[in-house]
Amino acid sequence: MAISVRQRDPVRDGTLEIEEYHPNFVCVYFVPPEWSLQAARLDPKQAKAHRTKLLDINGQDRYLTIYPIGTFGDKPDFLKPKYRQVERITIADTNLVVPGYDEFFAPGGSVPTTPDAVVEMLEDLPSAFTKDYAYGLGLAKPYRFIIDAVEALSDCTELVISGKEKTGPASNEKLFFISKQDFELARRAMNSIDSLVQTAARSVKGTAAHNILAERLGVAKLDPKVGRHPYRKLFTTFAQGKTELSEDDQNAVIGALTNHAADIAEDQPEKLAKLRGDIELVTLEALIKRYEVMLSETLVEDRWQDFFNENPFILNMAFGYPIIKVRGQASVGGRKLSGDGEKITDFLVKNSLTNNTTIFEIKTPQTAVLNKTPFRDGVYTPSSDLSGSINQALDQKYQFQSHIAQIKHNSRISDLESYAVHCCLVIGKTPEGDDRKKSFEIFRRNSKDVEIVTFDELLEKLKLLSLFLRAADHPINDVKSRGDRNG
Known part of the structure; x- marks a missing residue:
C-alpha cells in the first residue's frame, strides 16, 4: 500500500464512472472537471458527454488494461491518448505471484465496483506507474523511455506486461509483450541512472566548494571523483564542462538534467541561471x-507563418511592448476565432498588460514593397502588393471590431479587448538605393494604422x-x- 494518498477533490480532479459490461468485468471512465472543459473551450455542463475510457478491469482473467490519456484541458492532448503510438498498457497474468503485480485484485478475482475502490486499487499499481487518475495514468515520467523504446522498435499500439510471454511483438503486430522480468530490469536500470546522476552531481559540487576555498588558502585543488561506471564518468565530465558530447551523450545528459532540474534550481540557482x-x-x-x-x-507564406508560430517572441520585437499570441490563423470575421472559411488573419496577439489586440499579417521577403519605375524623379509609389496587404489588414481590423463581442462569447475568451486594434504587416525587404529607401520610409511612417516591418529588419x-x-x-x-x- 502507498504511504500516503492524495486527497480527492472532484472539482479539481474530475470523477470516475464505472460500468459493468459482464460479471466480474468493468470499464472505468474519466469524467473531466469543469475547469478542464472550460480551458478546452468545451461546454462544462456537458461533462459526461466528454467522458473517456480510462481502465478495463477483468477479474475473471485477471488482467488490467490502462488507457493513458491527457486530462488537462489547456493541453493539446486533452482526452486523447497520452503517447504518440501506444494507446493501451495491459498488466496481464496477474494470477502469477510476482510482487507488485497481483495484489490489486481481491481474493477470488472480484473487481472494484465503486470509484473509491478503483482509487484504492490504483494505489497498488507497480511503482513505475502513475497512480493518480487525475493525471491520466500510464507510466510515470522517469519511465516514459520504455514507451519510447516500444514505439521506436515496433508499430504496436498496446504494451502488455506479461508473466508468460517473452519480450517482443506479437504475430498480429498490434501487441508488444514485455516480460515482467524485463520490465523490472528496465525500471531498475533507469533508477540506477538517476542515482548515478545524483552521485556525480554531489561529487562535482563537493569538489567545486573545496576548490574555491583551496584557491583562497593557496592549497592544491582537487578533481572530482568520476568513478568507474561510464554513465557517471559522462555526467561528471559534463558537469565540469570539459568535453564535447556526441548526440547520444547530449540526449542522455538532457534527460538527466530534465529529471533533476528542480534539485539543481534549489541547490545551485546561479549555475542553473x-x-x-x-x-x-x-x-x-x-x-x-x-x-x-x-x-x-524563395519560400511560400505558409513556411514563414510556421516559422513565426514556432518563434513568436520575434513578433514581440516588432512592437517593443509585451505581447502574447492568442491564435495563429485566427478568424476575425465570424462566430469564433477557430472558424473556417471566414476572414482569417495570420496571427492574433494581445498586449499582456492591457489585453488590447493586434493583428499580424505575414507575407514573404520576395514581395515587392515599391513599384519598379519612379512616379516622379526620385519618388517611388508603393506596390500593389503592399497597398493591397495594408487594405487586407485594415479590413481584418474592421471585421474583428465589428464581431468582437460575438467572438469573445463563442470562443470563451474574456480577456481580449479591441480598444484600438493595431495592425502589423511583415513584408518584403528594405529597398536598395537612397531614393527608394526615402520613398519607402515616407510612405510607411505616414501609415498610422498599419505598422510595416520588413523581413531583413527583423533579422537585424x-x-x-x-x-x-x-x-x-x-x-x-x-x-x-x-x-x-x-x-
Whole structure:
C-alpha cells in the first residue's frame, strides 16, 4: 500500500464512472472537471458527454488494461491518448505471484465496483506507474523511455506486461509483450541512472566548494571523483564542462538534467541561471542562422507563418511592448476565432498588460514593397502588393471590431479587448538605393494604422539582441573596453 494518498477533490480532479459490461468485468471512465472543459473551450455542463475510457478491469482473467490519456484541458492532448503510438498498457497474468503485480485484485478475482475502490486499487499499481487518475495514468515520467523504446522498435499500439510471454511483438503486430522480468530490469536500470546522476552531481559540487576555498588558502585543488561506471564518468565530465558530447551523450545528459532540474534550481540557482542564459544565447544564434538561410530561399507564406508560430517572441520585437499570441490563423470575421472559411488573419496577439489586440499579417521577403519605375524623379509609389496587404489588414481590423463581442462569447475568451486594434504587416525587404529607401520610409511612417516591418529588419533586430546578450554576459570586459576608449 502507498504511504500516503492524495486527497480527492472532484472539482479539481474530475470523477470516475464505472460500468459493468459482464460479471466480474468493468470499464472505468474519466469524467473531466469543469475547469478542464472550460480551458478546452468545451461546454462544462456537458461533462459526461466528454467522458473517456480510462481502465478495463477483468477479474475473471485477471488482467488490467490502462488507457493513458491527457486530462488537462489547456493541453493539446486533452482526452486523447497520452503517447504518440501506444494507446493501451495491459498488466496481464496477474494470477502469477510476482510482487507488485497481483495484489490489486481481491481474493477470488472480484473487481472494484465503486470509484473509491478503483482509487484504492490504483494505489497498488507497480511503482513505475502513475497512480493518480487525475493525471491520466500510464507510466510515470522517469519511465516514459520504455514507451519510447516500444514505439521506436515496433508499430504496436498496446504494451502488455506479461508473466508468460517473452519480450517482443506479437504475430498480429498490434501487441508488444514485455516480460515482467524485463520490465523490472528496465525500471531498475533507469533508477540506477538517476542515482548515478545524483552521485556525480554531489561529487562535482563537493569538489567545486573545496576548490574555491583551496584557491583562497593557496592549497592544491582537487578533481572530482568520476568513478568507474561510464554513465557517471559522462555526467561528471559534463558537469565540469570539459568535453564535447556526441548526440547520444547530449540526449542522455538532457534527460538527466530534465529529471533533476528542480534539485539543481534549489541547490545551485546561479549555475542553473547561467546555463539557461548560455542555452538561450546558443538557441538565438541557431535561430539567426536558420532565418538567414530562409531569407536566401524563395519560400511560400505558409513556411514563414510556421516559422513565426514556432518563434513568436520575434513578433514581440516588432512592437517593443509585451505581447502574447492568442491564435495563429485566427478568424476575425465570424462566430469564433477557430472558424473556417471566414476572414482569417495570420496571427492574433494581445498586449499582456492591457489585453488590447493586434493583428499580424505575414507575407514573404520576395514581395515587392515599391513599384519598379519612379512616379516622379526620385519618388517611388508603393506596390500593389503592399497597398493591397495594408487594405487586407485594415479590413481584418474592421471585421474583428465589428464581431468582437460575438467572438469573445463563442470562443470563451474574456480577456481580449479591441480598444484600438493595431495592425502589423511583415513584408518584403528594405529597398536598395537612397531614393527608394526615402520613398519607402515616407510612405510607411505616414501609415498610422498599419505598422510595416520588413523581413531583413527583423533579422537585424535578432542580431542586435544577440550582441546585447553577449555584452551582458561580459559586463566587466565591456566596461573596461569603454574605459580604454575614453583614455
